[in-house]
Amino acid sequence: MATVPIIVGGVSSAYYWGIVEKHIRDDYLAYAKALSALTVSYIDDSKIYLKSQAGSHSAIYSVADKNLPVLNYTLKNIQNTGQFSNVYATDASGMVISSYPYSMLAGLDEMDKPYVYGPITDTKAYVSQPMLSEYTKNHTIYMGVPIQDESGKVLGVLVGSLDLHNYSFFMSEWLADTGKYTYLVDSSGIVIARYGGQNSMMGKNISNYPGAREVSRGEEGVYEAYNPAVNETQVVAFSPVKSYGMGVLIAIPINMAYYPIQSAITTMITFLIILMLAAFTIATIVGRYLVKPIINMSKAMKEMPSGDYLRYLPVERQDEIGDLARSFDSLAKTIRADQEKIMSARDAAEEEKNKTEFYLDLMGHDINNLNQVVLGSLELIKDDKNLTGLQRRFIERAINAASGSAAIINNVRSVKRISSEELSLTPINLDELIRACIEESPRPPDKKVTIRYTPKVGMIIKGTPLAKEIFCNLINNSIKYSGKEVDIDISADEVTVNGKKHYQIAISDNGYGIPDDLKVKLFRRFQRGALKGDGKGLGLYIVKTLTERLGGTVRVVDRVSGDHTKGAKFIVLLPAAQ
Secondary structure, eight states: OOHHHHHHHHHHHHHHHHHHHHHHHHHHHHHHHHHHHHHHHHHHHHHHHHHHHHTSHHHHHHHHTTOHHHHHHHHHHHHHHSSOSEEEEEETTSBEEEEESOGGGTTOBOTTSHHHHHHHHHOOOEEOOOEEOTTTOSEEEEEEEEEEOTTOOEEEEEEEEEEHHHHHHHHHHHSOSSSOEEEEEOTTOBEEEEESSOGGGTTOBOTTSTTHHHHHTTOOEEEEEEETTTTEEEEEEEEEETTTTEEEEEEEEHHHHTHHHHHHHHHHHHHHHHHHHHHHHHHHHHHHHHHHHHHHHHHHHHHGGGTTTGGGOOTTOOSHHHHHHHHHHHHHHHHHHHHHHHHHHHHHHHHHHHHHHHHHHIIIIIIHHHHHHHHHHHHHHHTOTTOOHHHHHHHHHHHHHHHHHHHHHHHHHHHHHHHHSOOOOEEEEHHHHHHHHHHHSOOOTTOEEEEEEOOOTTOEEEEOGGGHHHHHHHHHHHHHTSOSEEEEEEEEEEEEETTEEEEEEEEEEOSSOOOHHHHTTTTSTTOOOOSSSOOOSOHHHHHHHHHHHTTOEEEEEEEETTEEEEEEEEEEEEEOOO
């Protein structure tokens, strides 16, 4: 009689633990995702509010007439009723006319600030990355919106600063006091707002914390991990703050996270112990009355996977055994419902995977073959000397479009191979790859392309022929995103990193360059870095993915330090073959 409750309780506890543990993790991930959405809404609402105030009659005419009493009153109302720690207005030259409550800003030239320069030059609102305020010493987001008259002429800029220290209090009002440590981090892993934990966490770099690296890459998820900084295992949930380059981390000690399970299991064990004591006490009196129902419940548990378990459960009894049977039945139904959801989700995921692979194969093979037929036919037609100039231009435009389509397909196939296939690494000569890419690089008829490279022999890495995509993509981008005179310098050096030999390949160009705010997200999928030109943003994603799979790194800097308009410099670092 004592064995049956132990078995039932143990198996039920195991099922219960797994189900509730998943629900708890899902809840924490939902918290992280909700707080991420809340952060986006907080910033977006502030921007909308600032836009509405910039379009008000008092703001427009007080800036136009430089009517300081009215303007000061307007800024004070905005600061008092909004979420901003400081508000100021500039004229069309970027000079601060009035500021509240930090009046010392008046008279400063803020034209070098992107949130002032941007709205003046392109009449669009601008939201900065989090930065330390020189006045509050807190992490702050600055946003600027243009002040325009009825004709659309920019009269100045209305700037508001969101103090993220205040956002910490906003989070504390939204989150219940459940022991969660919640951090809002920037793209470098710096804590810019928090809830729970110590005040010293503000401004601290937690990029080595579990989840911080993933969220900085735009990923979301939840898992258990040991955090050496606090010397404990935690449940960590993380979600990126889309559009603003930030992320949310929620961490809670594992014993606190799973306390509901432990409490429920403790209650269940206590109940079983009481049940066993009662069984021993009354075994001689009502043994037959209790033994058979317990045995039947054991049979029901065995029959539960097939579904024919209910006939063993005495759910009609109006006593403790009936209550236990009904509880078991309820638990079994919950478990089976969750199993069906899991199996349905698994089948749906498998079906979507098969569809995706089918479309990729269709695009990579059949559509690409059709592209080649189209290209071949157009090239033959192009050679017809009887074509008019207009006809020839239309044919060349069609050839360029088909070539672009083929290039996109090849990029998609490369992404698939790099992401899903196991790369077979063999000795690869980097010098040969670079020279091959130079030889194959495009030479547009409307551009003069000059590529300077001093061959360096003996650069051998453990890689794959796909490594050629790294340098061909970078060289082709330098040609595509440059003016009529294209100058490209390629250097190859041997360097030591962490005591190991590496090869550093630097590709510099005199193209349009890459602004600082785009450098941090340049290598993301579908992200284009240039302000001119076309493309789908897969090339640099392939470069980064392939470089990292080969154990290396890639980064971009200004060719001329401090001036991105003078061109870009891509630096690829790959480990030498040992």
